[in-house]
Amino acid sequence: MAVETYTIHPTNKYNRPPPPSTIALHGLDLLSSPIHIRNHRFFHRPTSTTSDVIDKLKSSLAEALELYPPVAGTVQANEKGEVYIAMDAENILGTPFLVEMKDTPYAGDTEDLSPRTVVLLPPSSSTLAVKVTQFSCGTIAVAASIHHQVTDLRGFLDFLELWAQLARGETIDFTKIPDDWSHNPGRFFSGLIRESTVPTPPPPPPFMVLPAPATGPPPFLLAPSEISRWKFTKSSMERLKSDFSPSASSKEHKSDLWISSGDVLAALLCGVITRARKNANVARLQGRSSLESQTERIAMAADGRERSPQGNMSGGRYFGNFNPLWSATVSRSDLLSLTCESASRVALAIRNALNLELSPEAIAYKISFFEAPQNIKPPGRIVWSADVILTNWCRFDLQGPKLDFGWGKPFYATAGGGSTYPPGYCMMTQEKDSGDVFVMMTVEQEGADGLKADSLLNKYATLVPVHPSC
CATH class of the missing domain: 3.30.559.10 (Chloramphenicol acetyltransferase-like domain)
Structure with missing residues (x-):
């Protein structure tokens, strides 16, 4: 019709x-x-x-x-x-x-x-x-x-x-x-x-x-990618956090070794992508970390509204973009490893970067950077790059009662059926009723088979071949 x-x-x-x-x-x-x-x-x-x-x-x-x-x-x-x-x-x-x-x-x-x-x-x-x-x-x-x-x-x-x-x-x-x-x-x-x-x-x-406005995205974002979707059940997420967390019984355990479920999930996903690229000899295009650095850069968008000192930015008070992108530089050898101990170190690096870069003072610093006339005139000169890009929507209920138009809440919600995303990108969502987490993950086409076969990923997640039906 x-x-x-x-x-x-x-x-x-x-x-x-x-x-x-x-x-x-x-x-x-x-x-x-x-x-x-x-x-x-x-x-x-x-x-x-x-x-x-x-x-x-x-x-x-x-x-x-x-x-x-x-x-x-x-x-x-x-x-x-x-x-x-x-x-x-x-x-x-x-x-x-x-x-x-x-x-x-x-x-x-x-x-x-x-x-x-x-x-x-x-x-x-x-x-x-x-x-x-x-x-x-x-x-x-x-x-x-x-x-x-x-x-x-x-x-x-x-x-x-x-x-x-x-x-x-x-x-x-x-x-x-x-x-x-x-x-x-x-x-x-x-x-x-x-x-x-x-x-x-x-x-x-x-x-x-940049000295002059960028004329387009960096080459690594334009490489063809393949999408796969994965499901982590609530119980597998609990097991993942337990396996990747520093031992609470350890004599060296300190409060600053705490990591969240989001930290361990991010650590796992970044390792999966890094291993898939390594095993497929994916080229390091402009914008990626150099081979000599022995590190990889992770970037993640995070809503900063609840970080305002007086707490008066959340609750619908600001309409615009306020995702002060934060970044972590992590050991490539830890990302390439299949051990939980290595993944735990990656998760701790992510947690430490998040705490540092999402403090009110750090966010204010980023606002100043984005408003400095020397940086924005002419516009288009502020750029960023990363090896892995993460978007975590798990805190948002995309199918809850607040989105009921009057005949019941949604039984399913997505970020769209799109098929064009840059390689090295992950989007995470959570079904609040079940606690299950769903991840859309991309990698360069030559690394797709290796990603799907990753033993650590398959230990906790299952590949989602089709979407739910009526």
């Missing part, structure tokens, strides 16, 4: 204070290219008719767009290359809302469920796009795509949860909607931010400042 396309505009129902006509994007917003974050959620058949479901989704989305003006705007750039969100009437073009009725039953997530399948969003793309698909078995998929330079996953979920709350007809708590839409994270770290008159701080890891 043909796809029907609607255009959703914000309502004028709530009489909120008028937003600014433009919002300048911060350096943390511009860390990524104009890519998009996707969220696909799958629901069992509603009791309402399909037309009623679609009408409710459209009307509640229009209200959500009024309450979140940046989501109704478009990303633009001026003649100086400065990027901003335009929210004047001329640039509120409406949100595409696609509807498709399939004559086949649901059989898992696929690329065509997304409202847009490009990797890079063209200039003047809508900030948000939505596609609703109903399968012949009654299952409904609600897929949303948001411009990553406008916000990160936490901001995206704040918006999606508000949309769902409106669809359920519940009273809105306006204290959880930002009253200041500016992308100025430094206001939450007052007293810790360097003044612009202070000399430019040296780049915090893993960043560097």
